[in-house]
Structures are given as C-alpha cells and as structure tokens.
Amino acid sequence: MPRLPPSLFWRARREISPMAAQLLPACRDLQSAANELRWIREHVQDTKSPIPAGLRVWQLVEKRGRGIPLQYVLGTQPFGDLEIKCRPGVLIPRPETEAYTLHLASLLSQDQPPPSSLSILDLCTGTGCIPLLLLQSLLASHPGTPISLHGIDISPHAINLARANHAHNISLHHLPPPSSSSPSTTRLTFSQLDIFSPSLIPHLLQSQPQIGELDLLVSNPPYISPTEFIHSTARAVRNHEPRLALVPPPSTGGGSQQQQQQGGITTEFHHPADIFYTRLLEIAATLKPKRVLMEVGGWEQAVRVIRLLEGSSSGVKGYGTVEIWRDEPAASFSSSLGTIKEEKVVVGGREVVVRGEGRGRAVYLSRV
Amino acid sequence: MLAAPWVCRSCARSLRRVGISQLIRRASTEAPARLPPALLERARKLTAEHDQLSTALENDFDAKKAKRAGEISRVADALKQFENAKAAVGELQGLLESDDAEMRELARDDLEATNTQLADSSHSLSVALTPKHPFADMPCLLEIRPGPGGTEGRFFADTLFHMYQTYCANKGYRTRVVQYEASDSDGQTGSEGEIALQEAVLEVQEAGAYALFRGEAGMHRVQRVPATEKSGRTHTSAVAVWVLPSFPENGTSESEADWENPESDFYLDPAEVRCETMRARGAGGQHVNKTESAIRLTHIPTGTTVSMQDSRSQQRNRETAWRLMRSRIAQQRREAREETSRQLRSSVLANSQITRGDKIRTYQYQQDRCTDHRSGLDAHNLPDVLRGGETLGRIMDSVQTWLVNKDIQALIADEEAAAAVSSKKEGKK
Numbered sequence A: 001m002p003r004l005p006p007s008l009f010w011r012a013r014r015e016i017s018p019m020a021a022q023l024l025p026a027c028r029d030l031q032s033a034a035n036e037l038r039w040i041r042e043h044v045q046d047t048k049s050p051i052p053a054g055l056r057v058w059q060l061v062e063k064r065g066r067g068i069p070l071q072y073v074l075g076t077q078p079f080g081d082l083e084i085k086c087r088p089g090v091l092i093p094r095p096e097t098e099a100y101t102l103h104l105a106s107l108l109s110q111d112q113p114p115p116s117s118l119s120i121l122d123l124c125t126g127t128g129c130i131p132l133l134l135l136q137s138l139l140a141s142h143p144g145t146p147i148s149l150h151g152i153d154i155s156p157h158a159i160n161l162a163r164a165n166h167a168h169n170i171s172l173h174h175l176p177p178p179s180s181s182s183p184s185t186t187r188l189t190f191s192q193l194d195i196f197s198p199s200l201i202p203h204l205l206q207s208q209p210q211i212g213e214l215d216l217l218v219s220n221p222p223y224i225s226p227t228e229f230i231h232s233t234a235r236a237v238r239n240h241e242p243r244l245a246l247v248p249p250p251s252t253g254g255g256s257q258q259q260q261q262q263g264g265i266t267t268e269f270h271h272p273a274d275i276f277y278t279r280l281l282e283i284a285a286t287l288k289p290k291r292v293l294m295e296v297g298g299w300e301q302a303v304r305v306i307r308l309l310e311g312s313s314s315g316v317k318g319y320g321t322v323e324i325w326r327d328e329p330a331a332s333f334s335s336s337l338g339t340i341k342e343e344k345v346v347v348g349g350r351e352v353v354v355r356g357e358g359r360g361r362a363v364y365l366s367r368v
Numbered sequence B: 001m002l003a004a005p006w007v008c009r010s011c012a013r014s015l016r017r018v019g020i021s022q023l024i025r026r027a028s029t030e031a032p033a034r035l036p037p038a039l040l041e042r043a044r045k046l047t048a049e050h051d052q053l054s055t056a057l058e059n060d061f062d063a064k065k066a067k068r069a070g071e072i073s074r075v076a077d078a079l080k081q082f083e084n085a086k087a088a089v090g091e092l093q094g095l096l097e098s099d100d101a102e103m104r105e106l107a108r109d110d111l112e113a114t115n116t117q118l119a120d121s122s123h124s125l126s127v128a129l130t131p132k133h134p135f136a137d138m139p140c141l142l143e144i145r146p147g148p149g150g151t152e153g154r155f156f157a158d159t160l161f162h163m164y165q166t167y168c169a170n171k172g173y174r175t176r177v178v179q180y181e182a183s184d185s186d187g188q189t190g191s192e193g194e195i196a197l198q199e200a201v202l203e204v205q206e207a208g209a210y211a212l213f214r215g216e217a218g219m220h221r222v223q224r225v226p227a228t229e230k231s232g233r234t235h236t237s238a239v240a241v242w243v244l245p246s247f248p249e250n251g252t253s254e255s256e257a258d259w260e261n262p263e264s265d266f267y268l269d270p271a272e273v274r275c276e277t278m279r280a281r282g283a284g285g286q287h288v289n290k291t292e293s294a295i296r297l298t299h300i301p302t303g304t305t306v307s308m309q310d311s312r313s314q315q316r317n318r319e320t321a322w323r324l325m326r327s328r329i330a331q332q333r334r335e336a337r338e339e340t341s342r343q344l345r346s347s348v349l350a351n352s353q354i355t356r357g358d359k360i361r362t363y364q365y366q367q368d369r370c371t372d373h374r375s376g377l378d379a380h381n382l383p384d385v386l387r388g389g390e391t392l393g394r395i396m397d398s399v400q401t402w403l404v405n406k407d408i409q410a411l412i413a414d415e416e417a418a419a420a421v422s423s424k425k426e427g428k429k
Helices: A006-016 A018-027 A030-046 A053-065 A070-074 A095-109 A129-141 A156-171 A200-207 A226-231 A235-240 A253-261 A272-287 A299-311 A314-318 B009-023 B037-059 B063-096 B101-129 B151-171 B209-216 B314-344 B382-386 B390-428
Strands: A076-079 A082-085 A118-123 A147-153 A186-192 A216-219 A291-295 A321-328 A343-347 A350-355 A357-366 B140-146 B175-182 B197-204 B218-224 B235-245 B273-277 B295-299 B304-308 B359-364 B369-372
Touching (some): A006 A018, A006 A030, A018 A030, A030 A053, A030 A070, A095 A129, A095 A216, A095 A357, A095 B314, A129 A186, A156 A186, A216 A272, B037 B101, B037 B390, B063 B101, B101 B390, B140 B151, B151 B218, B151 B235, B197 B209, B209 B390, B235 B314, B304 B314, B359 B382
Parallel strands (some): A118 A147, A118 A216, A216 A291, A321 A350
Antiparallel strands (some): A076 A082, A321 A357, B140 B197, B175 B197, B218 B235, B359 B369
16 A cells, blocks of 8 residues: 555645544545545434534544544445444445345346245345345335345344344334334345355255245355455455455365265365355255346456356256346446447356446346 | 805806706616507417316316416416506596596596506516416525636635525525535635635525526626735636526426426436446455445536535435436526527527626625626625625515516517517418
C-alpha cells in the first residue's frame, strides 16, 4: 500500500474536518473520508444513546480510523432495500452479491407460467442477506405463492446473526411479520450445519419432503486460496473479517470425506480455492435444483468451476444453460442492446454465455 | 416670504415642461383591459362545452368527463362574471343618456366601479384561459450551481441555498436536501460562514411547488465586496438556479408523471443510459470491502450526467440518480419544445422565456437592494430577502404576476395568429 502524502492529511483537516484526517488511513482518499464521516454522523443522529453525540462520533471515527470495516463500526450494511446487521465474525455482505441476488430475483419473477411454490436453499449464508433479499423481492413479485427458504452455515455466530437480521428487517417493516402472512405460505429457516458432513444430504432430503423439487440452490462459499489471502485481499478484510468465511479449509477432514464419496474427481489436481465447488456440485447432483448459482472469485475460478462441472457425475450434466455472470449481471439485461453486450465463450467444449460488466463473479446453471 | 427660492424664468419654464411630461404615462405594463375577440370566442366555445358536459354528467357520471368539466369550469365561471360586468356597463351607459339629471349622476358614480370590475373579470378570464403549466402541480427540485469564476460565486451559491431552505421553512413547505456538495478547492469560508458550494439540489416536496418556484430559474447575479477582497472592490458573480419538476416517488396516475409511458417527458429508454459504479481496486468480491456506493449515470444522446454518492446504499443512490436524470431530461425536453414554439410565434415574446441564460435578479449588497429584472421590482431589505423572509415572498409574487401576464400575452398572440390563418384559408375558398 503506498504511503499517503502528508498534504492529504493536511487538506482533510483543513477542508473537511480533523476527524476526516483520522479516517484517511482507512479510506485512502478525501471523497470517501468525507462520505464516511457524514455517514457516521448520520448514524449517531439516527440512533439514541445516553452518551453525548459528539463523543460517540469521535469513538466511531477512532474505531474506523484503526481500520475496522465501517459496517462493523456502524453495525449495519444496506443490502437492496434491506438493512443487514453486521458483527465481527461474520462476513459483510458485498455489493456484487447484492447485484446478482437482485438479478436472480428478477429472473425468478420472469418465469412463465408463475410457479405454484418456490423452494430455495442457501449454503454458507453468513448474515442471511441472500435469502432475506430473495424473500423480499419474491414476496413483491409472487404474492401468495408459498415460498420456502433455508439458509445453512457452519458458524453459530452467523446463524444467530441471520435470525437476528430476519427479526430486524421485520421490525423495520421491510419484511412482513410471520403471523400476518400466514405461516404456512412463507417459511424462512436458518440452521447450523456443516456442508461437508456426510449426513447433510440425507438431512436435507428428510427435512424438505413436502416442498418437493428444489427451485434454486445459491451459495457464496469461501473461495480465496491461502496464497491469495496473503497477497490480494484488502487489509481490512484480512485483519477484521473471519477467515472461515473467506478461505476454504485445507483438504483434511472435509476433504477426506469428499475423497470417499467422489473418488473419480479427487484423483485430479484441485486448486485449493475450489474445494467448496466440488462439494456444491455434488449436492446439486443429488438435490437436482432447477437453478444453481455460485459466487466465484474471478474469471479463472469461473472457468475452473465449469471444467469441474464437465468432470463430475452425470447428475449435474443435465443443466442446459451454463452462464458466467459478471459483477453487474443486470447491466446488459435491462438494455435493448443486450445482445451486443452478451458475449459467448467456449469452455471445455461447452458454449457459455457471459452476462454483464465487470469481473467474473458467479457461475449460473439452469435446467429451465 | 416666498416658499421656494428664486428661479430664473427659463429654468422655471423648462422645469414646468419636465413636470408635464412626467405625468403622462406612455406605456402600460398592465394586461389589456379589453379582451381580443379571438380569446372571447375561445372562452365561449369552452363554456358551451362545459354546459354540455355538465348536463351529460347529471345523467350519468363519468370520471373522465368530470375531470374535463372541472378543468374548464374556471373558464365558464370567469366568462359568466365577465358577461355580467359587461351587461352592467352597457346598462349604465344607457342610463347616462337619460333625461333625469339625478339618474345620470348615479350612473356616473356606478360606472367607475363597474368599469374596474369589468377590467378585473376580463383579467381573471384571461388567467383562466391560459393553459396550466403541465408540471404546475408537481413538487420541484431546485438545483443551485455557481457560475464560472472564483470562490465568491460559490459562497453566494451557498447563501442562495440557505435562502431557499429558510424560505421553505418559513412557509412550512417540506424540503429535503438531495445533494449538498462542497467544492474541493479550499477550506475557507465566507463572511457569514458560507462554504464554497459546488452543487446543491433541494427538493421542495409540496405539491404545486413547481408553479411557485418556476420563476426562480435563471442566473442570479450578486454584486458585493467579497470577504476575501482586500482593496474593497465590488465583485460581480453569478449563480445559476434551475427549477426542475420532481418526479414523484410513488407513481401517480397523472400522464405527465408516468415515466413508464414513452409519451411522457419523464420517459427514459434504459438502453440510452449508461450506469457506472465506482469499482474497487483489486479483485472485488470477498477480496475487498469497499464502502464507495457512488453511482454515475450518463444519458448518451444528450451527454447529461448525474452522479450520486449521498447514501450508503448503492440501490438508493441509483434510484435517486435515476429520478434526478428523469427530471433533468424532462426539463430539457420541455425547454426544447418551448423554444420551437417560441420561434413559431412572433418576436413579441422574445424576452419572456425563462431559460438558463438570462440574468433574472441582482442582489446588490452595497445598496441593500434586490432587483428582479423581469417584474422590475426593487426590494430594499436585502438581509430579509436572504433570510427567506416576506420580502423574498413579495419578489416571488411579483414574478408570478409577470409570468401570468406573459402567458396571457402568449395566448393572445397564439389565438390571433390562429384566427389570422383560418380567416386567410376562408378567404382563399
């Protein structure tokens, strides 16, 4: 990270506020320091506390200046129309995730004919942001349709926070309270389960018999390799966000089970960042969801995941559509010039549609 | 003793002449008391339509018809009043020629009052006839930007911003600061603690605010000795104020505000708008944790750009940016349309259009004066104006009257032109 020139601190102190100068080491430029200072002040104004406002602003600025992510400092992050609570120990929702979740919701709402029921499974749910936002969008586009969402995470902190987020957004009237929308139609559950545990798939099959077919499997798994974690993550991420949510575990415990079940694949060399995708495809092969969306760390990883798809069992070969979504998948979708922006690439003998603008962000499979 | 000092004969004569010439009023800024026949014809037509509609409405109710009837009932009422006044004047004129001296005296007394009544009613008739501005019922956005030049203009932009804000607060209008951006150049403040403003957008959320504030659009000129000036010279700078109709957040059924409708001024083809987000450096996704939520929209055909970074939520920034973009484009379209219709009309109205280029008002600090160049009103309590007090209200009212008069003039010109065209056609036949 290049050193910030002292003149920048001087200017921040003179033009904005001495507190903006304190934020500079974390924000790196004047504009975002000014914005973050304003947001901190707005947050202090909007929340009540016996502590005087000036002191609270100072405390928050001091925390943020030490490099703690703003979302942990303020405790929230806007996600779509929702407000997601953030706590240390659980990954902060990213704007890219927001973009593809909204695009996914709009895809589901365009289904013809409208489905009689929807069942969605989110693996590695974290704050629960993806199922919550999907629920909000689907309630608007499919009023009356029974929707069942299930979020799974290994971390008990994450599960607690996801439940707290559900309650928080109900109290903010972003989501309807469970009683008013007749509990039989919408169901949102979070459970603490290990994705690599061999009992997961039987458990899922057992817990969701009444829903029948799964409509969507979505996941934002850890996808950063240990080397990348050291070299290419931002300092705030490395120092303050949970490693558990970012870096897949080395293929030990979980990996061995994987080898037992999927001998054919694991004999090949696997990138240390791709461990979760092998397992996700395995789950997809058993549960046979209509659509699968997996967030990936970049173009190379997206290509590797599609190659994995080729090599895996016959269950996942039924997906006729394979797409790579970029950071802003809707960028081409909403425009009439979309046909121009929509590229096509060939990966491992399969034609893959690429949507949107930015870096490769997600792999989308569909059999609809 | 003489009341006045001695004045020589030739001077006295010239003074007397000046006195006489000053008493004669050569030009009139009032609207014509006599209505042109074309306008009267139109009013009669509309009244006939109104009568027809109201009889139809008595039989069965139709929302569309009722709306139309409501729109033109103003004209019908005004015409009735006008005809009553006219009949009264005619009657009095008849009485004036009567033999009874006492009767003539009474008639003469009444005639004066009735004549003013006639003038009033003809004015209100022409006001009723002027089509309502299509955006008149909408809330508005006041966009304030300093003109080219130094920080002095920026300071004054901030003054204007606070002037409108406090004016709205005094009047009880709900406002919202959409954007308030200080300039990056330096951290000094003006004499009254103003900051150097780069751009500010204030939304007045009152329905009908557009009609109230549309007279404020244009260049506001300031003449004062800046706080930074050392040798005491007066500087002149300018601040541009744009008044845009604000697109209501929840879509109403009004056709103008319906942005989904391609006919509407607010319609934007999403394919023509490029949306950019400020990307984080590095790989993105889980690798970084950015808080930048800025959105920039570019309308490709016109090159209009809007950038928004006020909210932490990118989603909300995007919505605000789209609203602002819609308002700007709608205003541009309307201006373009007005420009073409203005060129079609005669040059009588050349100065009446309010666009961005015209200097409309001067704030003179040394003389404690605020002058509106269109209505010609001089107000002499500048601090009260800048505090958004009653004096500002007085100036804005004078501009309103001026605008209405201009609209009437435009309408008369239009009607006469139309009448001339139709009579020419008939002549050819």
